[in-house]
Amino acid sequence: MNQIKVSVLIPVYNVELYIERCARSLFEQTMSEGIEFIFTDDCSPDKSIQILKTVLNDYPCRFSQVKILQHKKNLGLAEARVTGLKAASGEYVIHCDSDDWVAKNMYELLYNAAQESQADIIGCDYTQVLPGEITHKTDNFSLNQKELVLGIISGKKVGGYLWNRLIRRDFYIKGAFRAKRGSTLFEDMAVTIPMHIATDKVAYVPQELYYYRCTNKHSMSANLDNRNIRSAINVFLKLHSIDTKPHWKSAIDRRLKQLLFSRITSLPIRNPEKWISFELDILMSQRLKLSIYENFTIWLMRHRLYNIQYFILICTKLVNPFVIQRKIKRMLQHTTH
Numbered sequence: 001m002n003q004i005k006v007s008v009l010i011p012v013y014n015v016e017l018y019i020e021r022c023a024r025s026l027f028e029q030t031m032s033e034g035i036e037f038i039f040t041d042d043c044s045p046d047k048s049i050q051i052l053k054t055v056l057n058d059y060p061c062r063f064s065q066v067k068i069l070q071h072k073k074n075l076g077l078a079e080a081r082v083t084g085l086k087a088a089s090g091e092y093v094i095h096c097d098s099d100d101w102v103a104k105n106m107y108e109l110l111y112n113a114a115q116e117s118q119a120d121i122i123g124c125d126y127t128q129v130l131p132g133e134i135t136h137k138t139d140n141f142s143l144n145q146k147e148l149v150l151g152i153i154s155g156k157k158v159g160g161y162l163w164n165r166l167i168r169r170d171f172y173i174k175g176a177f178r179a180k181r182g183s184t185l186f187e188d189m190a191v192t193i194p195m196h197i198a199t200d201k202v203a204y205v206p207q208e209l210y211y212y213r214c215t216n217k218h219s220m221s222a223n224l225d226n227r228n229i230r231s232a233i234n235v236f237l238k239l240h241s242i243d244t245k246p247h248w249k250s251a252i253d254r255r256l257k258q259l260l261f262s263r264i265t266s267l268p269i270r271n272p273e274k275w276i277s278f279e280l281d282i283l284m285s286q287r288l289k290l291s292i293y294e295n296f297t298i299w300l301m302r303h304r305l306y307n308i309q310y311f312i313l314i315c316t317k318l319v320n321p322f323v324i325q326r327k328i329k330r331m332l333q334h335t336t337h
Contacts, residue, residue, distance in 0.1 A: 007090030009171070009286050010098050011080030012039050016046040018099035018213065021057050025101035025211075028061040031108040038067045038084045039098075039196035048098070078179035078187045081162070085172065090124075091167045095162040099213050106209035110166040119202035122166040126159075126210040129197035137212075139164065146247065150194045152189065153251040158191035164210045171199065179235070185228040186235040187219040188263060193252075197244055232257050237282060253288055261294065 008026060012019065026037055041049050045233070049068065056066060069083055081095060092114055095100060114122045123141035127134060139158050142150060151157030177195050179187035196202070236256040244252075260282060 002033050004036050004088075004279040005092065006031065006036075006111050006166070007088035007093045008035065008037045008096055008107065009037045009081060009084030009088060009093060010037065010096045010100045011042055011077050011084065012052065013042040013044045013074070013077070013080070013258075014046055015044070016048045016051055016212065017099045019048050020052050021101045022096065022098050023055040023260055024058075025104065026096065027056070027062045030102050030105045031106055031111065032061070036065050036067065036088070036090060037062070037089050038069065040083045041068060041070040041079040042069050042076070042080040057242065061208070064254055074334050076184065078183045078190075079141045080182050086168075088169060090169055093172060094166045095208075097163055097212075100163065101213075102205075103194040103209040103211075109205050109207065109209065113203045114168070115167055118201070119203035120168045120171040120199040120201040122203040123203065124164050124210065125208040126161075126164050127208045128212050138145050138206075141202050142206075144198040145202070146276060147243075148202065149193065149248055151192055152253050153194060153255055155255075160192045161212075162187075162188045162191060163212070165192065165195075168196070171195075178239065182231070183235060184231040186232040190235045190238065191237055194242065195241075197248060199203060205219065229259070233282070237297050240288075242267050255292070256282075257288055257294070268277055277293075295327055301315045 010022070017020070029035065038053060039049075052068070056062065066086060069087060071080065071083065084095075085093060090328070092111060094107065094110070109171070110122050110124060113119075121141075123139055124244075125138050128137055137159065140151075141148065141158070143158070148158055152160045166210050172195075175195065177191045177198075179190035183190060233256070236252060236259060239252045240249075240256050
């Protein structure tokens with residue numbers, strides 16, 4: 001039996017419109033041996049698995065390389081990935097979302113780079129596919145460790161996705177890198193940020209090898225509801241608690257504050273206090289370093305002075321912010337006496 005070099009982990013849920021293209025791109029990989037494909041059926045309610053099996057029949061040489069696992073109940077993307085990882089036997093593992101597709105030589109190129117560099121993580125670029133628009137994305141994995149981690153945290157320089165990273169399996173398992181069960185947004189970053197904090201052994205294949213589809217209306221990233229945004233906050237709340245270097249800690253705290261205040265300053269008309277209680281409790285309990293303006297915003301929300309808050313927000317757009325800050329400081333001093 002050939003030694004498994006690469007395990008490709010593919011969660012499956014509600015992707016009957018997309019899985020054929022994904023599966024064909026996997027089964028047509030130039031890496032003909034030493035690869036396995038582990039599909040995890042997360043109780044998909046449609047014909048996704050049926051379509052997958054039909055496609056597989058066109059590739060008899062892949063029969064022995066394919067595993068189809070099944071959850072007894074729907075557990076979500078994060079848990080489906082864990083199930084696939086537990087079943088993997090490859091030297092390296094990589095995730096692939098079942099509504100996306102990959103270049104035919106993706107895994108061969110990444111594995112060759114892994115062998116040459118002996119890195120724990122090997123990344124590549126990707127293509128973002130939007131309705132009527134294709135955008136080429138560069139993830140510069142050649143940055144030094146400090147800048148790479150800061151880039152992922154900020155989301156400005158490097159993406160935090162799992163699907164364009166080949167990862168040494170023993171490093172993955174030993175680090176116990178995983179997102180919390182039920183995570184629906186930023187679950188990749190719950191894994192990739194701690195990974196990159198844990199190692200500086202990173203290699204880079206500067207080619208666009210992954211095709212990220214942003215047209216699936218059923219995907220979590222396409223549905224930014226209350227649950228998903230709170231999932232993102234919980235991811236950074238967990239990252240906030242890890243012991244790491246000051247520059248990374250500060251960047252994590254800034255991103256967490258950004259998420260919290262973006263929620264607080266976008267209130268619904270009805271029952272806003274129920275909407276923001278979660279965010280306010282975090283701000284008050286986590287000892288995040290807050291500016292005068294941020295403290296004043298919290299004070300307004302605690303006292304349910306929503307109209308005043310909106311007035312202040314408008315003023316900061318129209319008036320010199322330093323003048324506003326001085327006025328806020330005097331108001332806060334007055335209320336404490």
